[in-house]
Amino acid sequence: MSPDHKDTLVKSSTRHTRAFKASRKRQLQNNLLLCVPALLVLALAAVGPLLIVLVYTFLEAGPYGGVVWQWSFEGWFEVFLKRDIFDGTVSIADAHLSIFWRSFKLSIQSTLLALVLGFPTAYFIATRPAATRNLWLFLITIPFWTNLLIRTFAIMQLIRDQGILNTLLIGFGVIDTPIEMLYTEFSIMLGMTYVYLPLMVLPLYASIEKLDFRLVEAAYDLYAGRLKVLFRIIVPLVKPGIVAGCILVFIPSLGAYVTPRVLGGGKNLMLGNLIELQFGQGRNWPLGAALSITLLCVVMISLLFYVRSTQRKEADRG
Amino acid sequence: MSVLRNARKLIVARAIAGNRHFAVRYLPGFSTIAVLCFVLLYAPIVALVIYSFNSGTNIALWEGFSLHWYTVAWENELVQEVTFRSLIVASMAAVTSTMLATMAALGTTRTGDYRGRMLIYATINQPLMVPEIVTGVALLIFFAIVKAFTGYHGLAYLIAAHTAFCIPFAYLPIRARLEGMDSSLETAAQDLYATPVKTFWRITLPLMWPGILAGFMLAFVISLDDVVITELVKSAGQDTLPTYMLGQLRRGITPEVNAISSALLGISILLVSLFFVLRNR
Amino acid sequence: MLSVSNVYQSCKLSDPVCSRQIAVEIQCATKVFESRTSSVTALDNVSLEIQQNEFFTLLGPSGCGKTTLLRLIAGFEHPSDGQIRLYGEDITFWPPYQRPVNTVFQNYALFPHMTVRQNISFGLEMLKRSKAEISKTVAEVLNLVRMEELAERRVSDISGGQQQRVALARALAPQPKVLLLDESLSALDYKLRQDMQIELKRLQHETGITFVFVTHDQEEALTMSDRMAVMNVGKILQVGTPGEIYNFPKQRFVAEFIGDSNFLEGYVVARSSSRAKVELSPTYCADLPADDAVQPGTRVSVAVRPEQATLTSATTAAALQGRVSNMVYFGTHTHYVIKLENGDLFTVHQQNLSGHEIEYEPGHAVGVTLNQSTMQILKD
Numbered sequence: 001m002s003p004d005h006k007d008t009l010v011k012s013s014t015r016h017t018r019a020f021k022a023s024r025k026r027q028l029q030n031n032l033l034l035c036v037p038a039l040l041v042l043a044l045a046a047v048g049p050l051l052i053v054l055v056y057t058f059l060e061a062g063p064y065g066g067v068v069w070q071w072s073f074e075g076w077f078e079v080f081l082k083r084d085i086f087d088g089t090v091s092i093a094d095a096h097l098s099i100f101w102r103s104f105k106l107s108i109q110s111t112l113l114a115l116v117l118g119f120p121t122a123y124f125i126a127t128r129p130a131a132t133r134n135l136w137l138f139l140i141t142i143p144f145w146t147n148l149l150i151r152t153f154a155i156m157q158l159i160r161d162q163g164i165l166n167t168l169l170i171g172f173g174v175i176d177t178p179i180e181m182l183y184t185e186f187s188i189m190l191g192m193t194y195v196y197l198p199l200m201v202l203p204l205y206a207s208i209e210k211l212d213f214r215l216v217e218a219a220y221d222l223y224a225g226r227l228k229v230l231f232r233i234i235v236p237l238v239k240p241g242i243v244a245g246c247i248l249v250f251i252p253s254l255g256a257y258v259t260p261r262v263l264g265g266g267k268n269l270m271l272g273n274l275i276e277l278q279f280g281q282g283r284n285w286p287l288g289a290a291l292s293i294t295l296l297c298v299v300m301i302s303l304l305f306y307v308r309s310t311q312r313k314e315a316d317r318g
Numbered sequence: 319m320s321v322l323r324n325a326r327k328l329i330v331a332r333a334i335a336g337n338r339h340f341a342v343r344y345l346p347g348f349s350t351i352a353v354l355c356f357v358l359l360y361a362p363i364v365a366l367v368i369y370s371f372n373s374g375t376n377i378a379l380w381e382g383f384s385l386h387w388y389t390v391a392w393e394n395e396l397v398q399e400v401t402f403r404s405l406i407v408a409s410m411a412a413v414t415s416t417m418l419a420t421m422a423a424l425g426t427t428r429t430g431d432y433r434g435r436m437l438i439y440a441t442i443n444q445p446l447m448v449p450e451i452v453t454g455v456a457l458l459i460f461f462a463i464v465k466a467f468t469g470y471h472g473l474a475y476l477i478a479a480h481t482a483f484c485i486p487f488a489y490l491p492i493r494a495r496l497e498g499m500d501s502s503l504e505t506a507a508q509d510l511y512a513t514p515v516k517t518f519w520r521i522t523l524p525l526m527w528p529g530i531l532a533g534f535m536l537a538f539v540i541s542l543d544d545v546v547i548t549e550l551v552k553s554a555g556q557d558t559l560p561t562y563m564l565g566q567l568r569r570g571i572t573p574e575v576n577a578i579s580s581a582l583l584g585i586s587i588l589l590v591s592l593f594f595v596l597r598n599r
Numbered sequence: 600m601l602s603v604s605n606v607y608q609s610c611k612l613s614d615p616v617c618s619r620q621i622a623v624e625i626q627c628a629t630k631v632f633e634s635r636t637s638s639v640t641a642l643d644n645v646s647l648e649i650q651q652n653e654f655f656t657l658l659g660p661s662g663c664g665k666t667t668l669l670r671l672i673a674g675f676e677h678p679s680d681g682q683i684r685l686y687g688e689d690i691t692f693w694p695p696y697q698r699p700v701n702t703v704f705q706n707y708a709l710f711p712h713m714t715v716r717q718n719i720s721f722g723l724e725m726l727k728r729s730k731a732e733i734s735k736t737v738a739e740v741l742n743l744v745r746m747e748e749l750a751e752r753r754v755s756d757i758s759g760g761q762q763q764r765v766a767l768a769r770a771l772a773p774q775p776k777v778l779l780l781d782e783s784l785s786a787l788d789y790k791l792r793q794d795m796q797i798e799l800k801r802l803q804h805e806t807g808i809t810f811v812f813v814t815h816d817q818e819e820a821l822t823m824s825d826r827m828a829v830m831n832v833g834k835i836l837q838v839g840t841p842g843e844i845y846n847f848p849k850q851r852f853v854a855e856f857i858g859d860s861n862f863l864e865g866y867v868v869a870r871s872s873s874r875a876k877v878e879l880s881p882t883y884c885a886d887l888p889a890d891d892a893v894q895p896g897t898r899v900s901v902a903v904r905p906e907q908a909t910l911t912s913a914t915t916a917a918a919l920q921g922r923v924s925n926m927v928y929f930g931t932h933t934h935y936v937i938k939l940e941n942g943d944l945f946t947v948h949q950q951n952l953s954g955h956e957i958e959y960e961p962g963h964a965v966g967v968t969l970n971q972s973t974m975q976i977l978k979d
Contacts, residue, residue: 016680019692023677028432034425035438038418038485045482046445049456056459066462117355120345124352127343138594143359145536145590147543149560150579153571154362157369164365197359217342230345255449257546262567272451272546279458279550289459292452299449431635505675506708508695510722511773520721524712 050296056289065283075286079294096274103271106185107253110192114200114249115242117193122204122241123234126211137205144198152262155191156182183265191263192253199252200245207241208234240310247306251299271295363583370580372573387577396562397578404542404559407473411480412488412538418481419488419537420530424522427496445483453483454550461551471553479551480541487540488533491593495529528596535593539586620686622777622809623649623672628681630667630833641667642678643833649777649811650826654803656812658820659830660856665813668830669779672811674698685776696725701770702779706786707762709754715765716741716750722773740768743802760791767799771806780812784819796823817857821845829853846904851977854902861903861945862977867895875976877901880940883918885969889976900977905948907970910935910959917966921945923959935959937967 057075059067077083082093125136143151158165159181166178181187211234219233235242257272264270269277271291278288370388374381391397419442426438445453461475503525507517545560552561559582566575630642642664649655657665670676671683674695683691690698701722709718716737723733741747744764749757754765763783770778780799784792800823803810814820820827821841828838829852837844837853848854851862865877868884875889877899885901893899911917924944925936930951937945947967959965 016678019677020679027429031425031429031432032434034421038422038489039438039441041414041418041478041482042441042444042485045457045460045478046448046453047441049460050448050452052460052463053452053456117351117358120348120351121355123345123348134594138591139356140359141594142587142590143363145539145543145593146363146583146586147545147560147579149543149545149563150366150583151363153563153575153579154366156571157366157576158362194358194362197355213342220340220342226345252449255451257451258564262564272449275451275455276550279455285459288455292455295449296452299447303447500706500708502704502706502708503710505695506702506704506710507721507725508675509673509700509702510769511696511725512721513694513696513725516725521710 053289053292057286057293059286061284061286063283065279065285067285072286075284075290078284078287079290099269099271099274102185102268103254106189106192106270107250107256109189110196110253111200111246111249113189113193114197115246118197118200118204118245119242122201123208125201125205126208140198140201140205144202148195149258149262151195152191152259155187155194156262159187159190182263183267185264185268187263188260188268188270191259192249192256195259196249196252199248203244203248204238204241207238207244211237243306243309247302251302254298255295366576367580367583370573370576372576375573387573388581391574391577391581394574397559397574400557400559400562403473403556407476407480407558408538408541410477411484411541412534414477414481415484415537416488416492416530416534419485419533420492420526422485423489423492423496427493428499428501442489443486446486450483450544450546451550454547457547458550465553473556475553476548476551476556476558479547480544483544483547484537484541488537491532491536492526492529495526495532499525532593532596535589535596539589542582543586620651621648622651622653622686623647623811624682624684624687625668625671626682626684628668628671628678628683630664630671630676631679640833642671644681645833645835646681647828647835647838649809651809652807654800654810654812654823654825656814656820656824656827657830658814658817658827658857661815662832663830664833665815665830666781669702669781669811669813672777673700673702673779699773699776700779701773701775701777702781703766703770703783705782707766709762709765709769711753711755713754714750715746715752715754715757718754718765719769719772722769726773736772736774740772743771743805744768744798760787760795763787763791763795764798767802771802771808774806775808777809777811780810782813782815785814785816792819799823821857829856831856846973847975848902849975849978851900851902854975854977859905859946859948861905861908863901863903863943863945865899865901867893867897867899870895875899877976880919882920883969885918885971885974887971887974887976892978893976902975902977903969904973905934905946906932906950907973908945908947909968909970910937910947910949911966911968912958912963915966916968918969919945919967921965921967923961923963923965926959926961935965937965939967 056067058071058073060070060072060074062068078093079096080093081090082095083090121140125133125140128136157163160166161178161180161182163182165181166175169175170178181190215237216229216233219229224232255272256270257276260268260270260273264273272295275288275291275295278284278291282288369380371383371385372380373384373386422438422442426435426442429435457475457479461479464475465471499522504517504521507521508514512520543560544558545564548558549561549564552558557565559578563575563578566572625645625647628642628645629640632639632641645664645668647668657668659665667676671678674690674693674697677692681691682689685698685700710721713721719740720733720737723736728736737750738747741750744767746761746764746768749761754762757765763786766783784795784799787795796819799810799812812820812823821844824841826838826840827844829836829844831852836850837848839847844853845857848857848860854860854862863879865879865885867875867889868878869876870889870893873888874886875893875895877885877887879885879901887901919937919939921937921939923935924938927934932951933949935947935949937947939945945967
């Protein structure tokens, strides 16, 4: 053994730590560096602007749109309240509240309808043989990736007064005069269910596909009937999928813009249209900003609820 | 009464006996609803496509097959212009967002846990969580400020906005691909004398490629389909195909819009099918 | 020896004098895996020498650190402390792509986007060998592993056994100084594994490359190795030829892990320079080789292999006495479990010689005679 060999052994301990720390640091730097461009774009064109929206809620509306740089709570005030132009009395903004109420009502209705239609569909796909399952899944995904506007058009075509549905119904003599479906709340609800249905089916499918059917067999073995098996065994086991699907349909429904605009015919506004209106004809940017933040908060609360429910599920397993 | 009940029992028993297998997975009515659901999903689309080949002006009345409205749409200069703009925005946004997403995926996948990684995830997925209308409003306000400062009113705003909301769509398939990749392959390459740079070009990138392609196609489709954000962000005269179609709606649905929709539908389906083929490979 | 450090003293290097050259030398290697919440010591001050042209096996249960040791040699991990030397050169911090060492991975890690030929030539291309040389070498190793016909196939289109051969060929093609095999046979079924064991020995013989083989299968280790090291919880317990390890286990873990063993508690009554007298029963004293640690008046364990004990009906003359409590017939031999007088159980594997009937029924009183030359005093 040469003397310098022993020397290296003496020093090795510090040499090792230094080498280790340096390589870890270099690796971390590389990782962060790779993320920087994407984060920069997102900060500029997604996250950052949201903060500006928050600032705008506290400014005064400009006379021709835009804002005047003057602190004001008028934007938030007008979300829920309105001031009479003549005598200045304050009352509840019932026009806004009715739009909130409609947004909630229609979103919940679409979510429930999508669940009622989507659950059997997801179950149907998940119980197909493995060879054809991907095809069925593909069929569900296709409408999801096709233009939302086009699908809304398609629904519009179907339920118009002279549309295919009414023509068929009259042709078969079921009705004499066309049922007025377009430009009603019903048409918005139907449209949202239609466009967001794949978002319900996909997470449900993911859950049902993982379901251990030996548990179902065990339930039948223990004298449960079909309905009992469905509600006591299958539904509780795929609950995470149900929650995920409902959240995924509820959130975009709440902020929907295109569907109510096309199928609501301008009279049945929803939250999304109300927001857009403030930046267009309404020329009240602070109110629009405050409404946006309100919508964002509701969405975040729903998401938080979702995260909490999935975490609890994991904690139960752990 | 009891006779009737016994008869029913007998029928049920016979039915069960006749069914040689007890179908564990069967639930009554589910298949019917599922089929109904598929019909519901496709009937409007199919009707739309069929009526786009209608020769008449009235979109409810079938007057014979023709490609008339496709030619009308094709020769409409305004349609050509907005289609061209849509394609430019979509390709720019898809290319940029795919590149950024690929880098970000490399920086966040298989790296072990490090501080700030969850924050990066949240930032990348932010466009998926915030309602489109809110993002649109935010960009409208932000770009109004930038426009006032710079005086620039070009297409870059639209491209930047599309790039941002396409990033998570490009990121997800790339990350999924990377996570499914066996890291021992790269170790093996290094064992066989490939330097880290060589390993990336010869092993990592070729293996990631289907994911990158899938991410690109999703980003392209998402950008091509966007209505809400574009509607809010675009300057005057910057209509894309979807916002043009939305504008046309004020005059009611014309057969021409029908034809454009069907063509766009065809492109989307083609891209999504390609995406599926790539993902399953 | 000018400045002997503490680090150096704590190392116990084996005798450097040997006829063959030392291929791999591991000096006091320690590897600690640290995460935010915990730190795990995978290797604890391990020293080892692997000689040139040797088939060397690292044997141990899962999590014993054998794979970590292999990854240190390959360069996929760097030690937290200690040194790795390859033919005398310190390679501790060399990246894997500079080490003339190749690995056959547990899951083969064949590049799925390349053909068999492209996989095998990859290493040579990275070494910037000429086209002619690459095609010549690839042809040679393809011939060596008998895979010429499948050279243009995609690696996903060939069977597990064939993938194993391609992985071997790929690692052999650059003619490494040391070939590392990480549980390389464990994914194969029994028959194929046996074929590959023979194949590996043949390849090692033909190429003259030093093989370092990691396995948890003691039978595989015994049949294939020139020398082997038994590891547990990050330490090397014993290094030696398969015969040494099997017949003379130095520690209780080694005796238990490899083959079956009976353990007898004994009392050291006397010792000479290299041997000790151990009282194993009131009637029997064994004279066994012992190192300095074994002192008169202490209690020790002694290992006896079940096949090194014989049953007799003459109970008085035997070393141990007991009753048959269980008996399993295996054809060539019979396993007996004997309940000794002190209540311990003792296993005997009795050869079934021709014409012999099963002689000892459960409940019979029997004596057990022991083959003293194969008994071993153990460290715990």
